[in-house]
Amino acid sequence: MRARRPEQEASRRRRAEASSLLSAVVLVICLVQTQALSMSLMGSNNKGVTVIAGATGYIGKSAVRESVRQGYKTFALIRDRKKIESKEGKRLYGDYFDGAQVVEVDVADEERLLQVISEIKETEGEIDSVVSCLASRSGIKREAYNIDYQATLNCLNAGMENDAKHFVLLSAICVRKPLLHFQRAKLKFEAALQAQDKLKYSIVRPTAFFKSVSGQLERLQEGKSFLMFQDSTRANPIAESDLATYLIDCIADESRHNKVLNLGGPDKAMTKLEQGEMMFRSVSKEPKYSRLPVGIFDVSINALQWLADVFQNESLENAAELGRIGKYYAVEDMVTTEPTEMYGTITLQEHFDRIAKEGQEYDPYTTMTGIIGLIGKDGEEQNNGAVSTSDSLQPTSILEKETVGV
Numbered sequence: 001m002r003a004r005r006p007e008q009e010a011s012r013r014r015r016a017e018a019s020s021l022l023s024a025v026v027l028v029i030c031l032v033q034t035q036a037l038s039m040s041l042m043g044s045n046n047k048g049v050t051v052i053a054g055a056t057g058y059i060g061k062s063a064v065r066e067s068v069r070q071g072y073k074t075f076a077l078i079r080d081r082k083k084i085e086s087k088e089g090k091r092l093y094g095d096y097f098d099g100a101q102v103v104e105v106d107v108a109d110e111e112r113l114l115q116v117i118s119e120i121k122e123t124e125g126e127i128d129s130v131v132s133c134l135a136s137r138s139g140i141k142r143e144a145y146n147i148d149y150q151a152t153l154n155c156l157n158a159g160m161e162n163d164a165k166h167f168v169l170l171s172a173i174c175v176r177k178p179l180l181h182f183q184r185a186k187l188k189f190e191a192a193l194q195a196q197d198k199l200k201y202s203i204v205r206p207t208a209f210f211k212s213v214s215g216q217l218e219r220l221q222e223g224k225s226f227l228m229f230q231d232s233t234r235a236n237p238i239a240e241s242d243l244a245t246y247l248i249d250c251i252a253d254e255s256r257h258n259k260v261l262n263l264g265g266p267d268k269a270m271t272k273l274e275q276g277e278m279m280f281r282s283v284s285k286e287p288k289y290s291r292l293p294v295g296i297f298d299v300s301i302n303a304l305q306w307l308a309d310v311f312q313n314e315s316l317e318n319a320a321e322l323g324r325i326g327k328y329y330a331v332e333d334m335v336t337t338e339p340t341e342m343y344g345t346i347t348l349q350e351h352f353d354r355i356a357k358e359g360q361e362y363d364p365y366t367t368m369t370g371i372i373g374l375i376g377k378d379g380e381e382q383n384n385g386a387v388s389t390s391d392s393l394q395p396t397s398i399l400e401k402e403t404v405g406v
């Protein structure tokens with residue numbers, strides 16, 4: 001074998017060194033890119049700290065994911081860890097809590113909540129925002145005042161005690177015409193939030209959620225009719241992910257501070273009939289509609305309220321309130337019209353098209369059930385399709401489940 005000359009050997013070594021250096025540079029670039037990618041996917045956790053109450057809710061879980069995605073160190077408050085960690089919980093919640101710190105606390109327990117928020121402040125230094133996506137699950141009086149008012153106030157107080165900078169409240173547009181207990185409870189909290197001057201706030205009042213107008217999809221797929229009380233009741237609902245983005249953007253966007261922000265989706269207001277047409281297009285079926293007189297609510301509500309008054313009975317009072325909630329959603333518009341109040345990228349038709357293909361997760365809390373669902377079911381069977389529903393009145397498979405979602 002011929003020995004290499006010294007200059008050849010030196011050149012070979014230089015090439016080898018250059019090649020190793022290049023490999024090292026490529027490796028570092030790859031590592032940096034991977035890190036950047038995972039930071040952007042998971043959130044870099046360096047934007048600040050958010051605490052999200054009601055994190056297991058329909059919007060709450062999306063707010064958690066969005067907060068992490070935007071780079072906030074995110075603390076998700078949940079009252080029962082099993083709810084997300086059980087087998088069923090994992091199936092339901094999937095990756096919504098990835099990258100967030102889950103803290104088990106009942107927001108109704110003021111003392112423990114204060115302790116938790118204080119610990120977060122001690123370890124993290126400063127809390128940028130407390131975001132409340134809390135909501136009473138039923139809407140009945142006692143629960144509304146316990147959750148929509150008192151538990152949300154507990155979150156505000158704990159934030160104030162710990163010098164949090166900002167509070168985002170997920171409220172509802174329907175509080176503009178408050179006829180129901182949960183609306184009055186929400187307004188009472190909104191007033192408390194606006195009366196204090198320690199934290200900046202953003203009160204977001206959405207129209208309707210997509211889930212609230214999607215409940216009839218399966219029955220249409222089965223060839224049944226679209227149910228409604230009033231053709232003309234209008235809404236421009238908003239997608240869960242769009243609303244979550246809006247909520248979390250409120251933290252850094254000073255133009256949304258100390259404001260009440262009405263918010264609908266990007267569609268123009270659509271009547272119930274138009275929403276039905278859209279849904280039929282998505283499932284490729286011939287439209288057919290069934291209607292029931294709104295008066296059926298009044299009959300039930302009046303009877304239940306009369307019995308509640310005579311017997312001083314809270315359960316009957318609650319049943320009457322559920323009737324009032326059902327009627328409210330059957331007849332009241334949930335609409336924004338100002339361009340600044342129409343937000344998001346996902347239209348209702350796109351949403352219907354997607355769930356028609358992929359299916360949708362059933363949310364028992366969205367659905368008006370119990371007596372009113374029963375009326376709807378019986379009505380349809382007995383009246384040859386003459387049955388109706390409102391945004392919150394959904395098909396009848398859920399009769400045995402929860403009461404009402406609003």
Ligand SMILES: NC(=O)c1ccc[n+]([C@@H]2O[C@H](COP(=O)([O-])OP(=O)(O)OC[C@H]3O[C@@H](n4cnc5c(N)ncnc54)[C@H](OP(=O)(O)O)[C@@H]3O)[C@@H](O)[C@H]2O)c1
Binds near residue numbers: 057059133136173208
């Ligand atoms: N549905 C609509 O179309 C619509 C439209 C506009 C505005 N809104 C408003 O948007 C808000 C959020 O609605 P959503 O559908 O996302 O709510 P949701 O799914 O019903 O979630 C409610 C959250 O509050 C928590 N919570 C309820 N009761 C509690 C209690 N006793 N103790 C501790 N936590 C409790 C729940 O925790 P658990 O999981 O442990 O129960 C859950 O995290 C509500 O204020 C609603 O009025 C709704």
